[in-house]
Amino acid sequence: MEAIITATELAHDLAGANPPVLLDVRWQLSVARAAGAPAFDGRAEYAAGHIPGAVFVDLDEELASAPGERGRHPLPDIAEFGAAMRRAGVSSGRPVVVYDGGQGWAAARAWWLLRWTGHPNVRVLDGGLPAWEGPLPTDVPTPPEGDFEPEPAEQGLLDADAAAALARSGVLLDARAAERYRGDVEPIDRVGGHIPGALSAPTTENVTADGRFLPAQELRSRFKGLGASEDTEVGVYCGSGVSAAHEVLALAVAGIPAALYVGSWSEWSADPSRPVATGPDPQ
The missing domain is CATH 3.40.250.10 (Rhodanese-like domain)
Known part of the structure; x- marks a missing residue:
């Protein structure tokens, strides 16, 4: 699909x-x-x-x-x-x-x-x-009630411990801006830096200037350069699980399944007992 x-x-x-x-x-x-x-x-x-x-x-x-x-x-x-x-x-x-x-x-x-x-x-x-180049009406539709019943999957979701483990055993991508990954700045959360072992992969680099995704082959090449492929266990986090979902989507366009750490840096950094890495290197 x-x-x-x-x-x-x-x-x-x-x-x-x-x-x-x-x-x-x-x-x-x-x-x-x-x-x-x-x-x-x-x-x-x-x-x-x-x-x-x-x-x-x-x-x-x-x-x-x-x-x-x-x-x-x-x-x-x-x-x-x-x-x-x-x-x-x-x-x-x-x-x-x-x-x-x-x-x-x-x-x-x-x-x-x-x-x-x-x-x-x-x-x-x-x-x-x-x-979108079509009309933009202002009326508010009232759709008929849907029948969707959510059934969460057993895979595709990471907690803090699973994200830490994946950074050692597979590929954990940090979708935030590189300066936040390095810890140069942190405008929102308690402390700057990244999960030890995570790789910097800003999701803004997955799209063109107008916000459209790069072609699938270009995305595959980018992620391959980070060690992520169909045969690799891949996870993504960001600040609060929003921009990381965008990177999971980019990985899906590239044909690479990935899990999302929803709590992301806002959860990780809130616990002073969790380790924090700074600078451009993963560790």
Whole structure:
């Protein structure tokens, strides 16, 4: 199953006999805003215009539970997540397409959660809303209740101990910016640095300037250079399990399965007993 869809393909599918459920997951990391700028409001952005038929999904409220010891964006309660998806019209027998404002991180988080909990057909709109050239209505649809019942997989999810072990036995990728990996800066979490043994692999290097993914072969070459392939056990983390989902998506485009450490650095660094590596080297 393909992990991404182009805007042209989406327009074709929306006009077909079994159009996908559309989820609008516009979201923005608060520290990315300029000082003094108003808070980003994804719901307001959605209300101002969205792809026809799309339903808004709140990342902080519906794709994560409250921040705490398990990180800034821990897994949502699975029953509550399922209820939210059914309200949005998600059913197991109907394809789903997710998009955001173009960065791709929030859409990837929704994609990963739906795939990990058993939905068989979920894709991310490559390039997000800016790639869409069709109308952007403001009406809010009321889709019929879906029937999706999430069933989390036994694989594909890492906790802190599993991430530490994978950094020694396989390939653990850090999807954050290189300066955060090195520990030069840390704008959010308790301390800067990375999980010992993890490799720096910023997810921003998986896309072009307009936010579209690099071709699959280029992504495969990039990940091969980091030691990641179809025959390698691969895991990814970031600050709070959002941009890392985007890297898991890039790996999927490249044909490489990978697990996600959802707690990520926000969980790891909150425990002073866990080791922290700094600088450009993994250890």
